[in-house]
Amino acid sequence: MGPLVKVAVVGAGVVGASIARVLTMYEGFEVVLVEREPDVGWGVSKANTSVIHPGHEEDPRQHPLRAKLCVEGNRLWRRWVRELDIPARWPGELMVFASPEEEREARKYVELAKLNGVPGVRLVYGRELLALEPNVNPQALGAVYAPTAGTVSPFEAVTAIVENAVENGARLLVETEVLRVRVEGGEVKGLETTRGFVEADIVVNAAGLWADEVSRSAGVEPEFRIRPRRGEYLLFDEDVRGKPARILHTVPTPVTKGVYALTTVHGNLLLGPTAEDLPPEAKDETGTTREGLGRVLSEAAKLLREVPPPSKVIRTFAGLRPEPPGGEWLVKAYEDPWGFVNVAGIRSPGLTAAPALAHHVAGLISEAYGIELRRKEGWNPRRVGIARLAGKSLREIDEMARANPDYGEIVCYCKMVSKAEVLEAIERIRRIGARPTIDGVKFRVQAGFGRCQGSFCRWRVALLIAQATGRPLHEVLVGRGAYAVGDVKVLLRGGAA
Ligand SMILES: Cc1cc2nc3c(=O)[nH]c(=O)nc-3n(C[C@H](O)[C@H](O)[C@H](O)COP(=O)(O)OP(=O)(O)OC[C@H]3O[C@@H](n4cnc5c(N)ncnc54)[C@H](O)[C@@H]3O)c2cc1C
Missing domain, CATH: 1.10.10.1100 (BFD-like [2Fe-2S]-binding domain)
Incomplete structure (x- = not known):
C-alpha cells in the first residue's frame, strides 16, 4: 500500500460527518474532521424539519444531482439507521391540498415521482386520506401520498455517524476554526486553523453556511455566495391531542417545501418551517419572530384537524438554510488547486441526501485525483446507541x-x-x-x-x-x-x- 492520503473535512455537520464515515470504509485515507464548535452537529444539521424526503419534490431537469442523491439517500438511510442505531420512523408523508389550484400543483409531484423512480407515490382522497391520517384537517380535498418518507433525530444521527467514523479511524478536532486553506504551487497543503496547521493532501469543504468563505480562502469560486434562509418552528409537548401519524405538509412553493406538521421520533409535535431570506451576513440569526411563528400556526391549521393551544408549546427555534445561488449545490473536485473539494451550499434535502452525497464525494475524489477506492477489511459498520429508560416497562x-x-x-x-x-x-x-x-x-x-x-x-x-x-x-x-x-x-x- 502507498502512503496514506491525508483528507481534512471541514465541518462536522451531517454532510461532513457522512463524508468522514464513508472515507473510512476505504483503504489509504487518513481522515480528520475539523469543527469549530465544541461538539458535532451544531450547525444547520441541528435545526431542521428532520424529514428523510422520498425524492418526488426534486425536479431532475433542474437539479439532477439533488434529485438523484435525494432518492438514493432515502434508501441508504434505512441501512444507516439500522447500522448506527439512530432513532427513526418511516410513516410516509401526505402533501395536503385544499383547493383545485393546489391540487393541480400537487399533481406535478406524482409526475416527478415517476421521473425520479420514487416508489408508491399517488393521489389519495376522502376516506382513504382519512384512514391514512385521522388527524388531517377535514377541509382537505386530498393529498399526494409518498409512503417512503421518514423522520430521524438529526443530532443523534450526526453524533452516531461521527462515533462510527472515529471508531473506524477518523480523528475529530473540535474548537478548531479553519481560517484559510493553505495552497502552494497549485496544490492544497492543509488548513490554517485557530489551533495551528493541519496538514492535508485533500481538503473537503463541508462548512455549511460558511462554505463560501472557506472556498474563497482557497482561491476557488470567488463569486459564490451562500445566503441564509431562515425557517422558524414550534415544538409542542408530547401530551398534546391530534398529533399526526404521517408526516403532513402543505404544497411546496418555489422557495420552500411547505410547512410541515409531524410527530418527531421522540413523540413531540413539530410545526414549521417558514422560509425567509436574510442578508448574506446574517449567518447567526437564529432568533424567532412573532410574525414567523404566526405564519407557521396558520399554515399548520390547513393541515391538522386541531392545532394545540400555544400554552402547549415547549420551545420555538429557527434554522438557517445555506441557500446557494439558484438553489444549486456546489459539489466539485478541483484540479486547481489540486486537492480541493467543495461540498457547499447543501440546502434541503441535504439531510436526506447526506449518505448518498458522501459516496458521491468519495467517487469524485477517486476520479479527480486518481485514487482507487478499495474497501477496507475489518471496517465496522455498527454503532450501538445509548441504552435508554424512556419507553421501557x-x-x-x-x-x-x-x-x-x-x-x-x-x-x-x-x-x-x-x-x-x-x-x-x-x-x-x-x-x-x-x-x-x-x-x-x-x-x-x-x-x-x-x-x-x-x-x-x-x-x-x-x-x-x-x-x-x-x-x-x-x-x-x-x-x-x-x-x-x-x-x-x-x-x-x-x-x-
Ligand atoms: C429550516 C430547515 C429545514 C430543513 N429541513 C430538512 C429536511 O426536513 N430534510 C432534509 O433532507 N434537509 C433539510 N434541511 C437541510 C439540511 O438541514 C441541510 O442540508 C444539512 O443539515 C446541511 O448539513 P451540512 O453538514 O452541510 O451543514 P452544517 O450542519 O451547518 O455543518 C457545517 C459545519 O461546519 C462548521 N464550520 C463552519 N465554518 C467552519 C470553519 N471555518 N471551521 C471549522 N468548522 C466550520 C459548522 O460549525 C458546522 O458544524 C433543512 C434545513 C433547514 C435550515
Missing part, C-alpha cells in the same frame, strides 16, 4: 437499575433520563474527542428536552459534567460560548446559545 427498568444503580436515579423527569444515561453521553462525547457540554448531553439523551426545558435537570447535568471531566463547574458550557455557572442566571433561564 417497569420490569425492564428494574433489571437495568439492578445491573447499574445509576439507572435508578432520574436526572431529567420530563424525558425520563437517568444518571447512567447522562454519564454515558459524557463518556461518548469524550471518546470522539469533543467537549462535554449541557447541550451535548441534551442532544444525545434528551435531558432538558422536555416540558421544563431543563429548568430542573440542567444543574445536575452541569455537576455531572464537572465531576466526570474534573473541570470546575464554572467552566462547564451550556452550548456555544455560554457558560453554565459562570453566570448562574444563564443556567437557570435555560440560556443556551
